[in-house]
Amino acid sequence: MPDAEELISDALAAVRGTDVRLAERQLDRLMIGTGAADGAAAVDAALLRRLARGVGRLARHGWQPVDLTRLAARRLDTRAVGLVTDALAAQRRGLTGPVPPWWDDQLRDLGAAVWWDADETHLVGWSARTGCDRFTALRTAVDVLALVEGLPPIAVLRPPPGATGAGTARGGAAGGSRMLDRVRALLAKAESTTYPAEAEALTGKAQELIARHSIDQALLAGVAEPADQPGGVRLGTEPPYAGAKALLAQEVAAANRCEAVWSDDLGFTTVLGWPADLEAVELLYTSLLVQATAAMLRGRDERRTRGGGRRTRDYDESFLNAFALRIGERLRAATEDADRQAAARTGPERLLPVLATRAEAVRERVDSLFPGVTRSRLSVRDADGWSSGTSAADRASLGPGPGPKRQVRGRR
Incomplete structure (x- = not known):
């Protein structure tokens, strides 16, 4: 009889193929096991x-825990996410080298912990927890294994566990927690209010705080040897309306001295920049996605009130694209105003060279990680959606009307 590894390899090869009956037969063989008394275990x-x-191999090739679980949810299902999480916990248990704090932070946020008593009983316990039979559990495990072993290398944004510098790699900005707490509070109010003008005023105030903090961090780095280098984060930009989400991520990144690259096939946008700016981008993007969705729902109601007909995908997508562009203009205006005030206070000869040096470092990081980047033009299919999205983002205008259309930079 074949051993366990051979049975798994055969089932994996069959699942990757096109012969459905062969895949079912190989899964049946997994059900039987090796033929020994403890064959199933x-x-x-x-x-x-x-x-x-x-998952350990993927960690060395750029994949972070949140990336894996996000993709498993997109390509498989929630059960598969649970198995990926358990695999991450099992892999973490076996690590002996340095593990960066941000890695453990992600595992904790995902709830990745070893809850089973022995590896031989893991799948039995997992089946009981998820309420599925053994055949379904084996099929899910093989599907997850096919996904994990089939993913390509991606950009390494932070030193993974075991790498040089992993033990000291940080996930965010030092010394900015108080400012970020204030930003979180402002964005929480913006998300909860039912008044669009109030939401956008609160978001604008949050961006002002972020911009001033970014300048302070840049000036500190300009007079000392920098402890950090440009890094990156990945933001989920999954369907529906993945292109509009990627555009929003790009607009928020641009307003905060970062660069964004959309990987449509993998369902995320990579944002590259300095630690303080990256944390701000994550906060703003998450909040603005909530605000944009709420504004879109209000836009649908307004459209029905005007007799504009039922909801359409083209309307929603055009609305979200217009919202992203207008919000981007507002955020950039707040950043530019903070730059002018800082330059007047400290002198442009001190501030501008520092900002230029940091911007060049970010661009070099983009070029090194994404040498084959192309630009993708987003089209507008619903004029009413575009107009409503612009109006929704412009009710508390901070400047002139909408500017030219932008393109999303993506990896093909």
């Missing part, structure tokens, strides 16, 4: 070991 332990090895 041996299969379960081997599956978990192989999954842990797979």
Whole structure:
């Protein structure tokens, strides 16, 4: 009889193929196991070991825990996300080298912990927790393994576990927690209010705080050896309206001295920049996505009131694209105003060279990680949606009307 590893390899090869009947037969063989008294337990332990090895390999090739679970949810289902999370916990258990704090932070946020007593009983316990039978559990495990072992390398944004500098790599800006707490409070109010003008005024105030903090960080770095270098984060830009979400991420990034690259096939946008700016981009993007969705729903109601007909996908997408562009203009205006005030206070000869040096470092980072970037033009298919989206983002205008259309930079 074949051993557990051979059974798993055969099932994996069959699942990757096009012969459905062969895949079912190989899964039946996994059900039977190796033929020994503990054959099923041996299969379960081997599956978990192989999954842990797979996520460990991906960690060295740029994949962070949140990236893996996001993609598993997109391509598979919630059950698969649970198995990926368990594989991450099993892989973390076996690490002996330095582990960066941000890695453990992501695992904690995902709830990745070893809850099972022995690897041989993991899949049995997982089946009970998810309420599925053994065949479904084996099918899910093989599907997850196919996903994990089939993913390509992506840009390494932070030193992964075991890499040089991993033990001291930081996930965010030092010394900015008080400012970020104020920003979070402003954005929470913006998300909860039912008045669009108030939401946008609160968001504008949050951007002012962020811009001033970014300048302070830049000036500090200009007089000392920088402890950080340009890094990156990935923001989920999954369907529906992935292009509009990517445009929003790009607009928020541009307003905060960062660069954004959209990987449509993988469902995320990579944002590159300095630590303080990256944390601000994450906060703003998450909040503005909530605000944009709420504004879109209000726009639908207004459209129905005017007799504009039922909801259409083209209307929604055009609305969100217009919202992203107008919000981007507002955020950039707040940043430019903060720059002018700082230059007047400290002198342009001190501030501008520092900002230029940091911007050049970010561009070099983009060029090194994404040498084949192209630009993708977003089209407008619904004029009413575009007009409504612009109006929704412009009710508390901070400047002139909308400017030229922008393009999303993406990796093809």
